[in-house]
Amino acid sequence: MSHVRVIFHLDMNSFFASVEIAHNPTLKGKPVAIAGNPEERRGIIITSSYEARAKGVKTTMPLWQAKKLCPNLIVLKPNGDRYREASNALFSILFSYTPLVQQVSIDEGYLDVTSYLKEIHPVKLAEAIQERISSELNLPCSIGIAPNKFLAKMASDMKKPNGITILRKRDIDKLLWPLPIQEMHGIGKRTVDKWIKNNIVTIGDLARASDELLSKKFGDRAMELKRRANGHDDRPVNPHAYSDYKSIGHSTTLRADTNNMTLIQSTLEQLAKRVQTRLRKKDLFAGGVQLTIRYHNWKMITKSRKLLNPIQNEEELLREARLLFNKAWNEEKIRLLGISTYDLIEKKHAYKQLDLFTYKEDEKRHELNETMIKLQEKFGENIVHKGWKKQEEEKG
Numbered sequence: 001m002s003h004v005r006v007i008f009h010l011d012m013n014s015f016f017a018s019v020e021i022a023h024n025p026t027l028k029g030k031p032v033a034i035a036g037n038p039e040e041r042r043g044i045i046i047t048s049s050y051e052a053r054a055k056g057v058k059t060t061m062p063l064w065q066a067k068k069l070c071p072n073l074i075v076l077k078p079n080g081d082r083y084r085e086a087s088n089a090l091f092s093i094l095f096s097y098t099p100l101v102q103q104v105s106i107d108e109g110y111l112d113v114t115s116y117l118k119e120i121h122p123v124k125l126a127e128a129i130q131e132r133i134s135s136e137l138n139l140p141c142s143i144g145i146a147p148n149k150f151l152a153k154m155a156s157d158m159k160k161p162n163g164i165t166i167l168r169k170r171d172i173d174k175l176l177w178p179l180p181i182q183e184m185h186g187i188g189k190r191t192v193d194k195w196i197k198n199n200i201v202t203i204g205d206l207a208r209a210s211d212e213l214l215s216k217k218f219g220d221r222a223m224e225l226k227r228r229a230n231g232h233d234d235r236p237v238n239p240h241a242y243s244d245y246k247s248i249g250h251s252t253t254l255r256a257d258t259n260n261m262t263l264i265q266s267t268l269e270q271l272a273k274r275v276q277t278r279l280r281k282k283d284l285f286a287g288g289v290q291l292t293i294r295y296h297n298w299k300m301i302t303k304s305r306k307l308l309n310p311i312q313n314e315e316e317l318l319r320e321a322r323l324l325f326n327k328a329w330n331e332e333k334i335r336l337l338g339i340s341t342y343d344l345i346e347k348k349h350a351y352k353q354l355d356l357f358t359y360k361e362d363e364k365r366h367e368l369n370e371t372m373i374k375l376q377e378k379f380g381e382n383i384v385h386k387g388w389k390k391q392e393e394e395k396g
Contacts, residue, residue: 004114004117004147005112005114005147005148006112006113006114006116006117006122006145006147007110007111007112007113007114007145007146007147007148007149007151007152007237008110008111008113008122008126008129008143008144008145008152009108009109009110009143009144009146009149009152009153009155009156010094010108010109010110010111010129010141010142010143010156011107011108011141011142011143011144011156011157011160012090012107012108012139012140012141013050013139013140013141013142013160013161013162014047014048014049014050014053014140014161015047015083015086015106015107015139016034016046016047016078016083017032017033017034017047017048017049017052018049018139018140019079019082019083019086019139020032020034020076020079020082021049021138022086022137022138022139023082025138027049027074029051030049030051030072030074031048031049031051031052031054031055031057031070031072031073031074032048032049032051032052032073032074032076033045033046033047033048033049033052033057033063033066033073033074033075033076034046034047034048034075034076034077034078035063035066035075035076035077035078036077036078043062043063043075044060044061044062044063045057045058045059045060045061045062045063045066046059046078047059048066048073050161052066052070052073055069055070055073056069056070057069057070057073063075083106084106086137086139087106087107089136089137090107090133090137090139091103091109093129093132093133093136093137094109094111094129097111097113097125097129098111098112098113098115098116099239100112100113100237100239101237101239102237102238102239102241103241104346105345105346106345108156110149110152110153110237111237112236112237113125122145122166123145123164123166126143126145126164127164129143130143130162130164140161140162141161141162142156142157142159142160142161142162142163142164142165143156143163143164143165144156144157144158144165144167145164145165145166145167146166146167146168147168147169147231148231148232148233148234148235149233149235149237150185150186150228150231150233150235151167151168151169151172151176151231151233152167153185154167154176154179154184154185155167157183157185158175169231172207172230172231173204176203176204176229176231177202177203177204177207177229178202178203178204179202179203180201180202180203181195181196181200181201181202181203181205181206183203184203184206184225184228184229185228186225186228187225191218194217194218195218198213198217203229204229206225206226206229207226207229207230209226211223211226214226247340247341247342247344248275248278248279248282248284248286248340248341248344249275249290249338249339249340249341250271250274250275250278250338250339250340251271251292251336251337251338251339251340252267252270252271252336252337252338253294253335253336254267254334254335254336254337257295257296257333257334257335258333258334259331259332259333259334264325264334264337265322267337268318268321268322268325268337268339269314269318271321271337271338271339272314272317272318272321272339273314275317275339275340275341276312276313276314276317279312279341279344280312282344283346283347284312284344284345284346284347285310285311285312285344285345285346285347286307286310286311286312286317286341286342286343286344287306287307287310287342287343287344287345288304288305288306288307288341288342288343289304289305289307289311289317289320289321289324289339289340289341289342290302290303290304290305290324290339290340290341290342291303291304291321291324291325291328291337291338291339292336292337292338292339292340293325293328293329293334293336293337293338294334294335294336294337295330295332295333295334295335296332296333296334296335297332298335300336301328302328303324303325303327303328304324304342305320305323305324306343307320310343310345312347317339317341321339
């Protein structure tokens with residue numbers, strides 16, 4: 001006998017902008033955008049209200065372009081403390097309904113509300129939660145209702161803002177399968193062209209695709225995506241999942257105590273590469289970097305640095321680690337080195353305050369970085385090296 005589950009996916013609507021409007025109600029009904037460097041036309045849009053979106057304003061759009069589309073756009077600086085406070089209040093409300101709440105990011109999460117099945121209809125419960133968030137926090141949200149996490153996530157995207165959508169397995173051929181492949185949760189933007197090139201244009205095409213084609217062209221991950229496209233997803237709602245990623249790091253004990261700078265730099269480079277790989281697999285960016293040094297006499301020292309902009313790539317991680325190392329090292333022999341990252345946030349929230357002079361340069365560097373990672377994944381880590389020559393393999 002199959003176990004019936006009722007899963008909600010709750011997604012706040014235009015969260016940062018909505019928090020600002022709740023803080024200053026005179027902004028309600030007006031086109032509002034949150035942007036880095038709002039004093040300058042070179043800032044980048046982080047998020048915007050639905051009134052601004054109706055004018056064509058989009059996330060990552062240069063501010064000058066947004067202003068051209070919407071001359072009366074109200075642009076505000078991001079206020080991280082305000083958003084975190086609103087997020088904490090939101091999840092306090094959600095946890096008052098069930099202990100089975102899994103936070104996914106600052107403004108979205110899953111709830112397993114199966115225990116309410118005999119007491120209240122899921123739609124009535126969703127309406128009650130939505131109304132409470134609106135009345136207590138003055139914030140809008142959309143809720144997807146489904147028998148599993150994937151379908152709930154897809155459902156919450158179907159009606160925004162303030163939508164409530166049920167997506168049952170028996171309805172996926174009508175509601176889910178006609179959607180374009182790029183709208184499926186789990187399909188990366190950079191792979192869309194490859195899916196389409198292989199005649200997988202809709203989610204239904206993926207659901208019906210042959211296992212042979214998927215394995216050959218896309219690997220094992222595609223088989224899991226096919227299962228989800230067919231409505232199957234057994235993942236539990238895990239209340240501890242979000243906190244599992246408060247920190248991602250890597251450390252290595254050197255084969256011998258050393259103060260050889262070439263060897264130290266090579267080790268830092270390898271650590272940065274490994275940390276970047278783990279961040280990338282989780283689609284996370286780091287808001288802070290910490291360096292750990294253990295000396296020959298077992299004395300340990302750590303130095304950390306909070307970052308203005310979240311980072312993920314190897315070069316930036318290595319640069320921060322080197323800065324911290326230069327501050328921390330007393331020139332004695334080293335036994336262990338470690339690089340760890342903290343204040344982790346999902347990629348879609350990792351806004352960066354780029355200006356027009358560095359935007360293209362960052363884009364090219366990102367593309368180069370992605371190419372190198374793909375080469376290393378296909379042919380092994382030793383296929384491409386940058387900077388210092390690797391002189392020592394990591395132990396264990």
